[in-house]
Amino acid sequence: MNKKIAVIPGDGIGTEVMEEGVKVLQHYLSLQGLPLAQLTHYPWGCEYYHHTGRMMPEDGMLELEKYDAILLGAVGYPGVPDHISLRELLLKIRQGFDQSINLRPIKLLNGAPCPLKNKTPKDIDFVVVRENVEGEYSGHGEFKDVGTDDEAAHQTGVFTKKNTDRVMKYAFELSQKRNRAKKLTSATKSNALNYSMVFWDNRFNALSENYPDIKTEVNHVDAISMYFVQRPESFDVVVASNLFGDIITDLGAALQGGLGFAASANLNIEGTYPSMFEPVHGSAPEIAGKQIANPMAMIWTVKMMLDQLYPEMTHDIIVDAIEAVLVDGKCLTRDLGGKSTTSDVGSAICNALNTLIKK
Numbered sequence: 262m263n264k265k266i267a268v269i270p271g272d273g274i275g276t277e278v279m280e281e282g283v284k285v286l287q288h289y290l291s292l293q294g295l296p297l298a299q300l301t302h303y304p305w306g307c308e309y310y311h312h313t314g315r316m317m318p319e320d321g322m323l324e325l326e327k328y329d330a331i332l333l334g335a336v337g338y339p340g341v342p343d344h345i346s347l348r349e350l351l352l353k354i355r356q357g358f359d360q361s362i363n364l365r366p367i368k369l370l371n372g373a374p375c376p377l378k379n380k381t382p383k384d385i386d387f388v389v390v391r392e393n394v395e396g397e398y399s400g401h402g403e404f405k406d407v408g409t410d411d412e413a414a415h416q417t418g419v420f421t422k423k424n425t426d427r428v429m430k431y432a433f434e435l436s437q438k439r440n441r442a443k444k445l446t447s448a449t450k451s452n453a454l455n456y457s458m459v460f461w462d463n464r465f466n467a468l469s470e471n472y473p474d475i476k477t478e479v480n481h482v483d484a485i486s487m488y489f490v491q492r493p494e495s496f497d498v499v500v501a502s503n504l505f506g507d508i509i510t511d512l513g514a515a516l517q518g519g520l521g522f523a524a525s526a527n528l529n530i531e532g533t534y535p536s537m538f539e540p541v542h543g544s545a546p547e548i549a550g551k552q553i554a555n556p557m558a559m560i561w562t563v564k565m566m567l568d569q570l571y572p573e574m575t576h577d578i579i580v581d582a583i584e585a586v587l588v589d590g591k592c593l594t595r596d597l598g599g600k601s602t603t604s605d606v607g608s609a610i611c612n613a614l615n616t617l618i619k620k
Contacts, residue, residue: 263299264570267328267535271306272346273544274554274603275334281556281607282332282563288611289563289579292618295571301328307338307346307544316350322357326534330566333539334559338546348400351539356394358534360527361424362431363391364565365510365541367493370580372587373518374597380493385516387496388439390432391506393527395419396457398503418457420502425464431530432500433472441497444476448485448501448509461502486512514541521555521596524562528569538566552602555594557583560610582613 270279287297303324305317316336318324325331331354337346354360369375369385377385399419406412429447436445447465451458462479469477480488482505488495489512501509514523520542527537540558548554564579586592592609593599601609 263296264329265299265301265327266566267325267331268300268302269305269331269333270302271334271336271544272308272338273335273546273549274542275306275336275544277549277552277554277603278540278556278559279332279334281603281610282334282559284607285560285579285610285614286563286567289567289576289614292614293574305350306336307341310341310345310349316346317353322353325354325358328535330535330570331537332563332566333537335540335542335544337544352398352400354537355527358529358537359394359531360529360534360536361392361394361428362526362528362530363393363506364526364528365389365391365506365513366524366561366565367496367510367513367517368580369517370522370584370587372584372590373522375518376515377490377493380516384494386441387493387513388435388498389506389510389513390428390435390498390500391510392425392428392501392503393506394503395421395424396503418454418502418504420457420460422464425461426468427530429465429468429500432498433468433475436475436498437472439497442476443474444478444497445472446478446480446485446496446499448482448499448505449479450482450505452481457502465500482509485509489513489516510541519555519596521557521594522561523558524565526562526565526569536566536569538562552604553595554603555596556603556607557610560607578614578617579610581617582610585613585617586610 270276290297310316336350367387369382371382397418401417401419402415404414432445436443449458449462451462493516514520523541525539525541529536540562542558564576567576586609592601592605
């Protein structure tokens with residue numbers, strides 16, 4: 262049966278990388294003898310906001326609910342404040358569809374540039390599990406005494422046992438499935454955040470008792486940022502709150518070659534709503550329309566979507582195809598030192614899939 266996918270190309274380079282993501286998606290499905298995806302495109306985002314005053318229609322969530330998955334390009338553009346584009350589209354979907362897990366692979370591929378001296382692909386291969394619906398992004402807070410000398414802003418992070426536990430359980434179980442170091446690192450800052458992060462630590466310690474086969478480690482988020490650079494090989498799975506996970510995963514993206522490789526999945530792990538898949542490089546309006554954006558993060562994101570839509574199969578060959586194009590070095594975008602277009606790279610990855618799948 263055809264999988265129904267809602268496609269939101271979004272803004273800036275989102276439309277360009279989405280074309281290549283869809284190209285590789287349908288080509289891969291065809292090569293594997295699977296039904297082509299049934300795609301429906303939605304013009305939502307910042308341009309839509311300029312015309313309508315909304316990032317999506319009022320009934321947009323009801324529309325999206327009927328799909329098997331949501332594929333998003335990028336959101337954000339000058340003239341639309343980031344807190345509007347984030348909260349009225351991305352966070353609305355993540356929280357409205359209870360996408361409690363943001364999954365970010367941090368994996369250096371052969372042929373990709375790495376800023377760290379003497380680090381190779383065997384040294385950088387871990388995953389960050391970011392809590393995705395609560396924490397510091399819950400939207401709770403207030404402005405007080407506005408316009409006076411006592412003006413203040415209060416931002417309240419929300420951490421519940423039910424949600425924190427399911428995120429940590431997912432991370433523990435992922436550590437078991439990866440079958441590498443079987444190690445889970447928790448990012449905290451309980452020396453300063455004496456309510457939220459003490460709660461986080463307590464839940465992590467309690468759940469650790471249920472997974473005696475998993476080695477655990479607790480580090481403050483500032484130390485983790487340092488260790489990502491000094492010893493990335495020591496990480497396997499990292500679990501972090503919404504804000505901390507957001508910050509350290511961009512650092513992780515730098516380790517694997519830049520935001521052109523930063524794929525992500527927003528997962529509703531219960532299967533009650535569709536999950537959403539998006540590269541996290543942003544809309545990059547300064548290069549939009551030039552056909553020079555790197556589509557590899559988008560294509561890697563498509564692989565993550567296939568992992569959920571067809572869990573009975575392994576789809577690692579898509580990452581293998583990306584790696585083959587990198588190693589060949591003949592078809593790369595400018596961020597990787599090449600002169601090829603966004604479309605050229607998508608086609609090169611399709612050609613690499615032809616070779617790999619026929620083997």
